Amino acid sequence: MGRLVMVSNRVALPEEARAGGLAIALKASMEEAGGLWFGWSGKIAAESGQMHEQRLGNVQFLTIDLSKQDAGDYYDGFANRTLWPLLHFRMDLVDYSRETYAGYLRVNALFAEKLAPLLRPDDVVWIHDYHLIPLAQLLRERGVRCRLGFFLHVPMPSSDLLAALPDHRRLFEGLSAYDLVGFQTERDLERFQDYVRLFGHGQVIEHGVLETALGRRLRAGAFPISIDTAHIRSLAEKAVGKASVKRLAASLSRRSLAIGVDRLDYSKGLPERFRAFSRFLQRHPELRGRLTYLQIAPVSRGDVPEYRQLRQELEGLAGHINGRHADADWTPVRYVNRNYPHATLAGFYRLARVALVTPLRDGMNLVAKEFVAAQDEADPGVLVLSSFAGAARELTHALQVNPYDVDGVADAIAAALTMPLEERLARWRVMMDCIEKHDIAAWRQDFLAALRSA
Ligand SMILES: O=P(O)(O)OC[C@H]1O[C@H](O[C@H]2O[C@H](CO)[C@@H](O)[C@H](O)[C@H]2O)[C@H](O)[C@@H](O)[C@@H]1O
Ligand SMILES: O=c1ccn([C@@H]2O[C@H](COP(=O)(O)OP(=O)(O)O)[C@@H](O)[C@H]2O)c(=O)[nH]1
Numbered sequence: 001m002g003r004l005v006m007v008s009n010r011v012a013l014p015e016e017a018r019a020g021g022l023a024i025a026l027k028a029s030m031e032e033a034g035g036l037w038f039g040w041s042g043k044i045a046a047e048s049g050q051m052h053e054q055r056l057g058n059v060q061f062l063t064i065d066l067s068k069q070d071a072g073d074y075y076d077g078f079a080n081r082t083l084w085p086l087l088h089f090r091m092d093l094v095d096y097s098r099e100t101y102a103g104y105l106r107v108n109a110l111f112a113e114k115l116a117p118l119l120r121p122d123d124v125v126w127i128h129d130y131h132l133i134p135l136a137q138l139l140r141e142r143g144v145r146c147r148l149g150f151f152l153h154v155p156m157p158s159s160d161l162l163a164a165l166p167d168h169r170r171l172f173e174g175l176s177a178y179d180l181v182g183f184q185t186e187r188d189l190e191r192f193q194d195y196v197r198l199f200g201h202g203q204v205i206e207h208g209v210l211e212t213a214l215g216r217r218l219r220a221g222a223f224p225i226s227i228d229t230a231h232i233r234s235l236a237e238k239a240v241g242k243a244s245v246k247r248l249a250a251s252l253s254r255r256s257l258a259i260g261v262d263r264l265d266y267s268k269g270l271p272e273r274f275r276a277f278s279r280f281l282q283r284h285p286e287l288r289g290r291l292t293y294l295q296i297a298p299v300s301r302g303d304v305p306e307y308r309q310l311r312q313e314l315e316g317l318a319g320h321i322n323g324r325h326a327d328a329d330w331t332p333v334r335y336v337n338r339n340y341p342h343a344t345l346a347g348f349y350r351l352a353r354v355a356l357v358t359p360l361r362d363g364m365n366l367v368a369k370e371f372v373a374a375q376d377e378a379d380p381g382v383l384v385l386s387s388f389a390g391a392a393r394e395l396t397h398a399l400q401v402n403p404y405d406v407d408g409v410a411d412a413i414a415a416a417l418t419m420p421l422e423e424r425l426a427r428w429r430v431m432m433d434c435i436e437k438h439d440i441a442a443w444r445q446d447f448l449a450a451l452r453s454a
Helices: 021-033 068-087 098-118 135-141 168-177 186-198 229-239 243-251 270-283 305-325 342-351 366-373 406-418 421-437 440-453
Strands: 004-010 035-045 051-056 059-067 124-128 147-151 180-183 203-206 209-211 217-222 256-261 291-296 333-336 354-357 382-386 399-401
Touching: 004 021, 004 098, 021 035, 021 366, 021 440, 035 068, 035 098, 059 068, 059 098, 068 098, 098 135, 124 135, 124 440, 135 147, 135 168, 147 440, 180 186, 180 440, 186 203, 186 217, 229 342, 229 366, 229 421, 243 342, 256 270, 256 342, 256 366, 256 406, 270 291, 270 305, 270 406, 291 342, 305 333, 342 366, 354 366, 354 406, 366 382, 366 421, 382 406, 382 421, 399 406
Parallel strands: 004 035, 004 124, 035 059, 124 147, 147 180, 180 217, 256 291, 256 354, 291 333, 354 382, 382 399
Antiparallel strands: 051 059, 203 209, 209 217
């Protein structure tokens, strides 16, 4: 069997410890399968192109530095100020410029230039996410003939939104150079098929089999990403004895804990969630003082203006809610911008009675699955989950909410806090069965099997 070559903007280098589902999920896959992992080093250098090599176990890491200009145009610019808001249904935040698009294409071409000579004909190349949509086409132009798969970690919005992007055909037709294109959910796949029919001049031969305008066939499918369920469960069991977890437990003074864990990103619905928590305190005075809400929100994409504004807004909101509702011995919201390792997070999840996972849009949301995996099977907590997260398709037994409905989320928090043990057990069991069967290894195997047979 050929070597597995993963390509992603962000690579989980051995010393890397930043939040983000893609890197965490691919790390688990690479550790199991071995192979080459290729991407951006995350470093800014005087010039783009310097390569670095590292090895850990059966994984070889090859990463490239980018210049300030390239990183600014490609990552902060076109990827995170144009594509990210577009793919999360936020037309109001899309900032398009020809300069940043040119930078995006330049960095994709650089990746292709460096990667093409390293590939062997029997390699299976798996390219990830919106940063690298054109890469297959650029590799093919350089003579690469091996199997190329693509997985989109974020949502695929409706064709009408995609069509608002200048030059959208040139970008999205790049997907036709892959042998297999994977999405998080069936709904994302359907919206992609609509786009191919309506704007891509292609045909859907049958569900999951497409023919492009140029007559090339490719496959497309839904492959919901997952977590290393057994590992998170075992981390959570061990974490009970960890000092940081004991300190958190002691600090609660027998109050229940509600937890949120998200990169500081506008897609995660944090201001709406803070408002819903405040509304919960107003609407349910009988429960006041029984729940402390800990929001962990490591800073993400801090050079992008929309993310800096969000940070300011949240600081204001947290202060406002605490000023309004706190007592001398109780602070309702604890808002923390630190990044915690999984070994600690797993213990925090297990301690929590309620998890608040209420993104406005999310490709999957691995935190929702991690929370379920970390629960005590004799006394599980309750997951309050946005129906706009990819995870909602599988975690149907969560308390599902519309994150825009502040009163609805407030009432769901109250329902979660007061839910009888019997109902908590029944809901948790169904969700745990799902992520035990469908863990990260199953995700990788399903995608690679489909790619090998595509
Ligand atoms: O690399 P960053 O810019 O720091 O951002 C972190 C990652 O955010 C996004 O994650 C997505 O992938 C998760 C795993 O499939 C999924 O659960 C989540 O819903 C997505 O938002 C982004 O797509 C990644 O490329 C980033 O690395
Ligand atoms: O302090 C933190 C906050 C988050 N995460 C991890 O970052 C990932 C976030 O993935 P998710 O799919 O929920 O969202 P994304 O950030 O990829 O959009 C999850 O594995 C979290 O456990 C982490 O390790 N430390």
